[in-house]
Amino acid sequence: MSLNANSRAADAIVAELESQIVSGKLRNQGPLPAERDLMEQFRASRTVVREAIATLSNRGLVESKPRFRPIVSKPDYETVLNATGKVVQHLLTEPGGVKNLYMSRVFTERGLVRQAAVCATKDNISDLQAALEANEHAIGDSEQFYRTDNAFHGVLYQVPQNPIFPALHEGYTSWLAPQWARMLRSPDRNLANYKAHKAIFDAILKRDPDEAEEALNVHLQAAWEYVRTTFDKDSE
Amino acid sequence: MSLNANSRAADAIVAELESQIVSGKLRNQGPLPAERDLMEQFRASRTVVREAIATLSNRGLVESKPRFRPIVSKPDYETVLNATGKVVQHLLTEPGGVKNLYMSRVFTERGLVRQAAVCATKDNISDLQAALEANEHAIGDSEQFYRTDNAFHGVLYQVPQNPIFPALHEGYTSWLAPQWARMLRSPDRNLANYKAHKAIFDAILKRDPDEAEEALNVHLQAAWEYVRTTFDKDSE
DNA sequence: GAAAACCTTATGGTCTGACCAAAAAATAAA
């Protein structure tokens, strides 16, 4: 590529490959061309080709495991959240980081349950009910309970019928998972959580947004208090 | 670095520099060491050093302009949102992308005005009032109105006292700015928007979350309809 | 003839050393 450019040569390659990915010219889930082919195609050195690929990888437009041909992955909402994961980790280690993230989740879910109470569809309701039942059956098995707990909350993120929300749920789940893992689990806690879920569900059934919000608030705030007091860390 | 590793050599350098950045050993806003120094320090080739730097740059932990020494920037919530910007662009070009993002903003602000109505501090209120007045004075100047409009909404994001929200506001602003720019502006529209802001403010003053939410909902939904009908695109 | 072991090639990861142009630093001139 040109020597006296004011920008990086890799940028052009990134742009072109980006467009080929979104346009589908590069098949989704298919392999990226070999580096040496890209060299020829873009008349650039391997250095810049590799730099371009690295950028695409960091942007989440290709998934590249070392020594394997990168796989193109058309961007979706999950990709975005995923790509941010690494940086988010740093924020969580800073004082108050976990709390901030958790509180933003509480904020989000408060809105979700309100919306669910107001305009959940029949499907939403039945999904919620199914999740709740699975949750109940798993009270004795903490591992399973965690999954069903998560699934229950996940249904809430489906209510707006906006793909951003399920992706956001993915994000919260993966980002906060380490904290969750630190938390002691017991059938007692599981039962309490199940009851909280049921209270939320009932309020949604009654189409009462205020009660639903309050139930969720109690549920998640209690969970936070539990984490906070159990591990006196990241609390303020 | 070793040849027979299962992971990239750059990863180690990235990790080390990352830690030096968050620990402050590398001064924030200060320059990164020269590539050739890093080569020596990590006993690696320039190739991998540069790859590491590129990764840090994409992660948002250093800001690098071509031909200039990269500047370390300690990660904050804004950094995270910033780093995602590039990928978000793609999502916005997809059908329904803008709508999804906009609706998530509406969702967020619905929650924010409720929270403001319930527990806004004196400072929040006065900030809101100041923003509202600036907004009123700018009705005749669409350019200025846009800024004050944005500032008004920005105050809402301060209410939770959670740094995630102001960063999110930054994100919405920059991501949706192109759409906003396409929208026709007129004193008429400005006046209508100002009145909507005032209605929201009044409802918050009255500590009436339902009315505040409704006012905001009307405000933003109307804005969306205006965009949608003006430019028949991205509408579904 | 299908499965397993083997060999060959293609490809990603890394290194060395080089050149250019712009930035930074140092030096000379005003």
Added chain:
DNA sequence: TTTATTTTTTGGTCAGACCATAAGGTTTTC
């Protein structure tokens, strides 16, 4: 002290090489 001018540093790019492994093809084995 300020402004030009020269020198050094440094980032961007390139070319060519080597290694180890993944992928694909070949031969052997049962």
